[in-house]
Amino acid sequence: MNDVTKATLRKAWMRTTMGLALVSVLYLGIMFAVSGDAYYMQILTLACINIILAVSLNLINGFTGQFSIGHAGFMGVGAYVAAFLTTEFKAPFLLALAVGALAAATVGFLVGMPTLRLRGDYLAIATLGFGEIIRVVIVNLDRVGGSRGYTGIPSITNFTWAFSFAVITIMIIRHFINSTHGRACLAVREDEIAAEAMGVDTTKYKVMAFSIGAGFAGLAGGLFAHLLTFLHPSSFDFLKSVDYLVMVVVGGWGSITGPAAAAVGLTIMNELLRRFAELRMLVYAAMLIGIMLLRPQGLLAGRELALPDKWVEFLIKKLRLGKTKEGRSSDESA
């Protein structure tokens, strides 16, 4: 490997390390400030789960340009599969989460294969129909409680679990987007005909983005199930899908940090508005209209809140990384 690659590698690792350090500080701060209060912890845990949902939905909608509004359906698949495994078979939590996510990804793949030929509104209607199918199937599955809901799920998810998985999700999707595979997805969004003419297998990348997005929704579902310890089909209906879509729209298409921030903001706001009861949806709607009027592209469309390159390079220099053997190669990369 040549020098330039080493410098790039060093920078990427530095960036990851710094990011993880910041995230750890945030985690410790939250734990220190509110860990005593179960109510706040529950809201923040839910916020982390919503981050996973919003960021994974944006991979499909914002980055690959496919309009899916069945995200809650995939979440439901993951939730019920994971809950079933832990409740009935006493399966380890991580295994149950993994199987739930895999099941959702598989369903995403199966649904994506035929429906991703459709575009725009047609795809939206198809995914909406699919989400309803999932809900109706669950209602009719007596083994998992049917329309009465699924009870007796062990309470395992806490803030630490949800927070860790939110961080992992963001990292994976960020790495995916910043690679040639992510660029292929962006090309599909920008111009499908041109993408195909440039040798990008558009079907493959659409289905891939759809399956990955669905998989993470399934993961979020598994976490959700073991947080509430009770599942009901109505938690995965069309309106829930719209909730996650709103997070993406408010946060900004084609951004990771935008929808993540919006997920946290909207989750907290939803709770704050709870005391206004019937006024809640009114305020919510007014806020959405306001955002659409003032900033229709969302808060951070196509941009990210990231550590500035300068900081990363500064720290590399300060710590004199890479100067031991290859002399000044880290200077050249700057």
Added chain:
Amino acid sequence: MSLLDVNQVSMHFGGIKAVTDFDLHLVPGELVGLIGPNGAGKTTVFNVITGVYQPTCGAVVLNSGDLSGKKPCRITQAGIARTFQNIRLFGSLSVLDNVKIAYHFHATHGVLASVLHGSKHFAGEEIITKKALELLDIFGLTPRKEEKARNLPYGEQRRLEIARALAARPQLLLLDEPAAGMNTNESRDLVRLIDWIHHEFGLTILLIEHHMDVVMSICRRIVVLDYGRIIAQGTPDEIRANPKVIEAYLGEEVSS
């Protein structure tokens, strides 16, 4: 031994016969012009060759490999790249990313390597970036690399499209009206550029163009299409003198 064989291709849309019995054989290294009045079926020929349309009958063969029924991306991967008459760049992506995307299918690192940020990912990405920058340099677009493609001036968008097509490392390049909307100076520069990449990359080029000065100055062979049929082919001088071509472009002489 020809690079591309288009054998008796017809393309009908319902009752409209856009292209009928089209035959074309390209020898490696050739630069051939495809001309004809508006609506003659030139772009349809491109769309058939690149797999956007499946021909009603006939076959397209590249390097003795049949391309029928293949998806456009597979045809590009087999070695045919194109530009579009109405520019189709990835508008909100950077100039650099536009070129990088065309390198995509040459990438050696898989999704897993990228997601896990393995060293393969960085090595692979770096090769792509390096090659893309080399191409931008050739096309004088390096100062613009971070700009959004849609914010480039028209002429540069045209050049970027050619750069992007070259990034796919084709054997055959199809240029659909590269000089459209350019003034005389710009199209003269473009002619020089096309001539240069033709030699430098050892490419075979098929060119649709309305600017006759462009076609006449760089193509050694010209095919003329009218109402979906080939009405003439030959050297620029033969084409200039061909009465059928003059008729197609200027209309029949009225004898009074």
